[in-house]
Every structure is written in C-alpha cells, then in structure tokens.
Amino acid sequence: MRLYYDFLGLSCCFYCCFYSFDCVFTCLSSGMPLAQAISILQKHCRIIKNVQVLYSEQMPLSHDLILNLTQDGIKLLFDATNQRLKVIEVYDLSKVKLKYCGVHFNSQAIAPTIEQIDQSFGATHPGVYNAVEQLFHLNFRGLSFSFQLDSWNEAPKYEPNYALGLASLQIPHGAMVKRMHIYTGNNLQETRAPAMPLACFLGNIYAECVDVLRDQTGPLGLRLRLLTAACGPGVMADTKVKSLERSIYFGDSCQDVLGALGSPHKVFYKSEDKMKIHSPSPHKQVPSKCNDYFFNYFTLGVDILFDSTTHLAKKFVLHTNYPGHYNFNIYHRCDFKIPFVIKKDGADSQTEDCVLTTYSKWDQIQELLGHPMEKPVVLHRSSSANNTNPFGSTFCFGLQRMIFEVMQNNHIAAVTLYGASRTTSHARPESSSSSH
Secondary structure: OEEEEEEOOOOOOOOEEEOOOOOOEOOOOOOOEHHHHHHHHHHOOOOOOOEEEEEOOOOOOOOOEEEEEOOOOEEEEEOOOOOEEEEEEEOOHHHEEEEEOOEEEEOOOOOOEHHHHHHHHOOOOOOEEEOOOOEEEEEEOOEEEEEEHHHOOOOOOOOOOOOOOOOOOOOOOOOEEEEEEEOOOOOOOOOOOOOOOHHHOOOOOEEEEEEEEEOOOOEEEEEEEEEEOOOOOOOOOOOOOEEEEEEEEOOOEHHHHHHHHOOOOEEEEOOOOOOHHHOOOOOOOOOOOOOOEEEEEOOOOEEEEEOOOOOEEEEEEEEOOOOOOOOOOOOOOOOEEEEEEEEOOOOOOOEEEEEEEOOOEHHHHHHHHOOOOOOOEEEOOOOOOOOOOOOOOEEEEEEOOEEEEEOOOOEEEEEEEEOOOOOOOOOOOHHHHHHO
16 A cells, blocks of 8 residues: 555544544435545544555556545445445544444443443344454454453464354453444445445436447547435435436537536646647647637546637546545546447457446457557646655557557556537437437
8 A cells, every 4th residue: 555645634434533633423324425525534634634645556446445544444435436425434543532322432431341331222233253363253243342462461262163053242341442444334355335326416416327339430429327416405214316318519509518517616728839849730839819628527527628719519538436546536436338339350350349347457459449649748736835746657559549648557547639620510310319
C-alpha cells in the first residue's frame, strides 16, 4: 500500500462520535461514493485532522481504497471497483464514543468488554476463532467485534471443534474489543458495497454505466444509463431510485445536451490549447478570438467540449478516477464500455466482438487495436499554486479517433473521444429517439 494524499477532515460513523464533539454524527453511510465522503471530511478540516488515502499503486483494483483517520482510530474502506463505502473499521476504540439504541457501550467511562457487548447487543452466534490473528470474532448482522487473546489475564477456554467447527462461547470475563467493523450483510469477508442510498443523491444524477456508440470509422456519441432520486422538502418517504437512459452525439447543441443530462456542475472555458502544437494545420499558432468551453459533469465522470463558434459538441472526455492521478477525486468514476469489431487473421476473414472498459490496461488495448504509429505526447500537469506534480507525467496515445491517457502503472486515466461535428441541418441518429 502507498500513501499519496493527505486530507484534513471530520470522520463519523454509525452511532459514533469523537471526544472532540458533544453530539453523535451519522453522516457517513454504507454505499456512499468516495468523493462524497472526502467532501464531508474536507468541510470539517478545523476539527479532525490527518486523513490519509491508502491504495495499491501498481494494482489499484486488487485492494480496497482506504481513508485512514489516524487521529481518530477509524478506517473507511471503499470498494476498489465502484468506489463506494464498503466497511467502516474502528481500530482504536479509545478515541471514539459508541452508542447503540441511544445507550453508550464504549466511552471514557464504559469499557467495551465482552460483558458490555453482550448487555448492549444481546445473544449472538458462537464466537469464531482465528488462530493466525489470535482473535475471537463475535458477529452480528452488519456488525463484528474482535477480541484479542494476548490481552486476557487467563488462558482462553476454547474448543476448536465445538458446534460444527466454531469456537465455544467461553470468552474470558473482561475481554476487551480490539476492533469493530460495520458493513452490509451477514459476513465481513463476503460483504460488498451496497447500492448508493437515497440520502447520498442530493439532487445529483449519477451514471450507472456509459456505452460509447460507434460505427466503422470511430465513435459517434455516448449512451448513458443514469440514476436519480428526488430529494428535499415534501419528498415522499417511499421515494425510489429512478433509472433513465439518455444519448448524446457529436454535433449536438448545448440545448440538446442540457435537455438530455441537465445543467452541468461547472462550465470551463479553455484559455489555451496545449495540444495545438501537434496539429497539422498551418494556422495552429493563430490565437482564437473566442474560446471553446467544457460542460463538466463531475458525478457522471464526463466532460463535453463545445465549439465556441457553432456551440456544437466536438469532444467527450471519460474519466476513470484512479488514485495516483493528478485529477483524482475531482470526478466520479465513469464506468464506460467501448465496443470494437476485430478482424482475425486467416483466409475466412472472421471477426470478433471486443469491449474495452474502464478497467482495461494499455497493453490489453494495444493487443486489440494495434500499436500507435506515432510517439506518445507526454502530459505534465501543474497548478499555479503548486508547480510540481507528485504523481509524475502521463502519456497520451491516439488510436481510431480516441486518445488514451495512460498512467505509469499501465491503467487508463481518461479516454478522449473525437468525432466529425454535424451541422445543425443534419438530423440526430435515429437511435437517440428511443432513449428519451
């Protein structure tokens, strides 16, 4: 695991508060997106500090992405694929107060002993002993307590073959909780991040998946499966998440995009085009009188570039939000799929359908599409406040009207799609009518 980020913020969990506070907070919930959790932490940066982001640099999809609140003894574990909160781990109970049904079971005055847990939560299944960790695990639905053997004053009375292979309940008196886990389901080892709860939508739309629409020459547009839920005063308690399907195409006007996706989170006007030097146009150095502009949809993980003269869409950018990238946590992960038809070698000229995804690596993409003919463009990023980029440069490769931004660990940071813009007199593709 490698540490790269250091956010300042407040952490709180289910029935949990810190000694820094006089009240109980419940603003983090299972299924919450990573970006939303970090936003909560950043808004309370004056109270709780030292929040680390831990991840695997070389294999970011193989290990959970962790927010470690070092001063508060809490870890928030996010699923590496969908980047939603999966597990809340309290690994230092001396730094938190914990309540269940309004009654403390852990505080400065109340020790979290086995007797206290039994009194607060009642009977449970037999404790499970892990000989490697030397821990007893006491499991409830969605909640697990771990007791460590070496903290006991007497040898544990435990039978490995008791009750169909489970350890007996003879956990010594006074045994203290070492760790607590909050999760969804019956089993901590098999838990998965649940669907995003209604309380996390906050009036935003989210992309469940994004399909790239193509023809034989290249990309045509995007088909987005969107999730939304009503919120605010007067909303019915039985409100459900709604699924919508919308399509946008190269050459769509601002009105077309606004009608399909709603207002963007931000409009960004390009001040300069650093890629212009790679253009074959002899007029590439002539400054434009007006600037192209982006619609930034952060919760979709998508940017749309509009031409400053025609106001028609001419470029789509899909963001993967991998940790270790300069733009990490600005966008939610865009779970995209790009279909291809690959011709196989042989006299019969057979073809094979292939799909590139957010999780495809650059070497896999080259095996399917071939190696680029030109050398990559090296992309350096820096800001006016910080002229250094601690994550290093990325490399941009062009293939079939697409630009793949490749990180040093071989994962794709973003895919930029280009298309020949249509004039307003051209009709939109027929497939778009069925998605509205």
